[in-house]
Amino acid sequence: MPAITPKQFQFIASLAKEYWGLHLSERKMDLVCNRLAKFLARSPYDSVDSYLEHLTSSADEEDRLVFFDILSTNVTSFFRERQHFDYLEREFYTPLARGATTLPSRRIRFWSAGCSTGCEPYSLAIHAAEHLPELARWDFRILATDLSNSAVQAAQAAVYPAGMVESLDQTIVKKYFQRGAGEQAGMVRVAPETRALVSIARLNLMEDWPMKGPFDVIFCRNVMIYFDRPTRERLVNRYCDLLRPGGILAIGSSETLSGINVPLRSVAPSTYVK
Numbered sequence: 001m002p003a004i005t006p007k008q009f010q011f012i013a014s015l016a017k018e019y020w021g022l023h024l025s026e027r028k029m030d031l032v033c034n035r036l037a038k039f040l041a042r043s044p045y046d047s048v049d050s051y052l053e054h055l056t057s058s059a060d061e062e063d064r065l066v067f068f069d070i071l072s073t074n075v076t077s078f079f080r081e082r083q084h085f086d087y088l089e090r091e092f093y094t095p096l097a098r099g100a101t102t103l104p105s106r107r108i109r110f111w112s113a114g115c116s117t118g119c120e121p122y123s124l125a126i127h128a129a130e131h132l133p134e135l136a137r138w139d140f141r142i143l144a145t146d147l148s149n150s151a152v153q154a155a156q157a158a159v160y161p162a163g164m165v166e167s168l169d170q171t172i173v174k175k176y177f178q179r180g181a182g183e184q185a186g187m188v189r190v191a192p193e194t195r196a197l198v199s200i201a202r203l204n205l206m207e208d209w210p211m212k213g214p215f216d217v218i219f220c221r222n223v224m225i226y227f228d229r230p231t232r233e234r235l236v237n238r239y240c241d242l243l244r245p246g247g248i249l250a251i252g253s254s255e256t257l258s259g260i261n262v263p264l265r266s267v268a269p270s271t272y273v274k
């Protein structure tokens, strides 16, 4: 494994901060070292320095995104952190079904920001199909974005190892997934009607956003964990600008908004309302 010198690590950390808002603490040095070693072993670069030199002199956006994939973590799963889905069922779908909430129109927009390989937005789509009364009568869409090229491609393909749905209720699996056969044996694919509810796009959360909102629900879970406090504060305020009054923001259960100045009230663990 090529050892990274503290100076090289500092340099890598400064690029990650500048391009993507990632805060790489010294504790990440071994992880970065391991991943960089794997990448360099199958790359034309013969040293860490020559790769870093390339990144700062001749790299284009696509090259930089390869570097992003080396540094970032895409871990995700279906119906991860179930409490947010339970909250939506209780406080969003049930009041809608009872007529206790009236929305200004039949338009409902969710955003899964930092969607990784798509388990989160597809879980939201399945959950909506289960709990939104007469789904077809609503203009219901989920926007799913991530910066990682490989994650976005996987989300668009919507194909997963069958093991990833093993712990789900099997009625749900039958209803919303297709089992692969032949070369695709052992894989499942999200069913077309569920995929149709989700639009997937590449987006760097640190850059300008083309969407205008308003969103009813934003999930940004296990993404801000990599950002420092000022970056989180800026980002969450931008989410607030796009949330409608009464809109919901869910963050990862190991993340916090404490000490951050945002127009949100906490309504449940890691769940906020504008």
Ligand SMILES: C[S@@+](CC[C@H](N)C(=O)[O-])C[C@H]1O[C@@H](n2cnc3c(N)ncnc32)[C@H](O)[C@@H]1O
Pocket: 020, 021, 072, 073, 074, 075, 076, 077, 080, 113, 114, 115, 116, 117, 120, 145, 146, 147, 148, 151, 203, 204, 205, 206, 220, 221, 222, 223, 226, 252
């Ligand atoms: C650990 S995954 C979380 C996936 C999903 N939200 C969940 O909780 O299961 C974090 C994701 O954030 C994305 N990410 C990190 N920094 C980003 C940025 N600046 N812009 C867009 N996506 C980013 C990564 O590519 C990764 O897919």
